[in-house]
Amino acid sequence: MYDLLSDLSIVEVSSFVASPTVGLYCAQMGAEVIRVDQIGGGLDYDRYMQTAEGRSLAWENLNRAKKSVALDLRSAEGRELAVELARATGQLVTNLPEKSFLSHAAVSEGRPDMISLRVMGWHDGRQAMDFTVNAASGYPLMTGPEDWDVATAPPVNQVLPAWDFITGAYCAFALMAAVHLRSRTGEGAEVRVPLGDVAIGTVANSGAMAEMLYRGGDRPRLGNAIWGALGRDFTSRDGKRFMVAVLTPKQWTAMVDALGIAQPVAALETKTGAEFAKSDHNRFVHRDALFAIVQGAAGQRDYADLAQALTRAGATFERYRTMHEASTDPELVGDNPLFGPSPANPSGFAYPAARSFANLPAREAADPRPAPYLGQHSEEVLSQRLGLGSGQIGDLIDRGVVDTSDQTGLRKRP
Known part of the structure; x- marks a missing residue:
């Protein structure tokens, strides 16, 4: 208020x-x-x-x-x-x-x-x-x-x-x-x-209308993948599902470093002739192969370890929660000044x-x-x-x- x-x-x-x-x-x-x-x-x-x-x-x-x-x-x-x-x-x-x-x-x-x-x-x-x-x-x-x-x-x-x-x-x-x-x-x-x-x-404002008219048809379904970039849900060794989103070179580098996947990514670049660090397009086009690399690494580690590594590297990710879990989460609610x-x-x-979603520090x-x-x-x-x-x-x-x-x-x- x-x-x-x-x-x-x-x-x-x-x-x-x-x-x-x-x-x-x-x-x-x-x-x-x-x-x-x-x-x-x-x-x-x-x-x-x-x-x-x-x-x-x-x-x-x-x-x-x-x-x-x-x-x-x-x-x-x-x-x-x-x-x-x-x-x-x-x-x-x-x-x-x-x-x-x-x-x-x-x-x-x-x-x-x-x-x-x-x-x-x-x-x-x-x-x-x-x-x-x-x-x-x-x-x-x-x-x-x-x-x-x-x-x-x-x-x-x-x-x-x-x-x-x-x-x-x-x-x-x-x-x-x-x-x-x-x-x-x-x-x-x-x-x-x-x-x-x-x-x-x-x-229209999102560009989706222009996209449909330009392509002359509908966009295909992508499941949980992000359209036009790299991102999807993955599962850790202990069964925790989490979302990773990569839309910038910094986010890409952070994910690769945190998961320790530089070597298989380099091998994929050699195989495809595509460079991934600076190209949303290339990451999106080759998303299935990249998803397999990411899931392969994520599936070998528990979520707590993955979360620590991803946070330390500055990656953009979040664990999936039920709404009841979200409602009782200390970080989202309990310690959040949004809530009074x-x-x-x-x-x-x-x-x-x-309170108001807008935060006026003064x-x-x-x-x-x-x-x-x-x-x-x-x-x-x-x-x-x-x-x-x-x-x-x-x-x-x-x-x-x-x-x-x-x-x-x-x-x-x-």
Whole structure:
């Protein structure tokens, strides 16, 4: 947590991953992020995995350091409160459709400097999710063992909803760009970011689109090998699997020295007429022969010995871990300043919580803050942002338009 955005307030009406990530990243940099949800929880309030008490660990982590307002968004009065709240605050992040009650036209009425950022599916308005845009991107049909039959091989979906998180990060940047523009010109902005465009645009930015068009076909599957360079998973004598990546002359020299394979590599160079020290191309073309040399050396030594030698030489490598192993690893988590002490999470479960990924050495990062209980800040926000009195708020609560904290227990959705 840093205070760089402490003068910025954002209303967020979000669900699932991409849109809440925008608010999360802004909140970690100090912005006041007010999440507005349907009473009883929105579409993502009970997403897996849940604790025994029914608290979603995904929701808890995507909504750290935010405030929570619970409104009956199915009612006209609740929707109008959400619109008024967004308009009064001046910044809105949402993934509701443009033709919903939170259209830019509605929230910007009487507020020409209003900024709304909308996470969309496809640019033409069709629905999409990470899993479906990934299917369209081509990546699932590019991964898998290289000996799979091209015509019949199944796609390999990724477990991480990467497009959601990339979209969330890009949206946080786009939102800050719009805020910066307003600070110079006084102009508001409507910003739309389609998830599908982030995916296919990333394919283009990475050079993969140009590559496919240039080659006139698809890239072959390579298993765990790195495309265009030398790198793959290897196994030590004691059965530990680890990844080695070689993209520079320095990394090549370090790997060769650490594994003691200079002699067989020189013999391969003589046989092929290819020089490997300075050529990604040559290393990639002759990867199978080089992989055999590396695996031959790795298979004669235990991983602890290999790790020490590779580290000492300055090689780029890492051991494969299960995610549970990664979550309990001292180097990755326990001794990593990215993680702070567990705040008082709504779930009641204590575990390491991430600070901002950005590290500002000149500033001290505050400890992570917890996610709110649903509706925890309803009264505070409606009073401060809309100027409603306690009697007005009490009437809204009595009539079921507004709800307060669900700290005493999860409630069934109405």
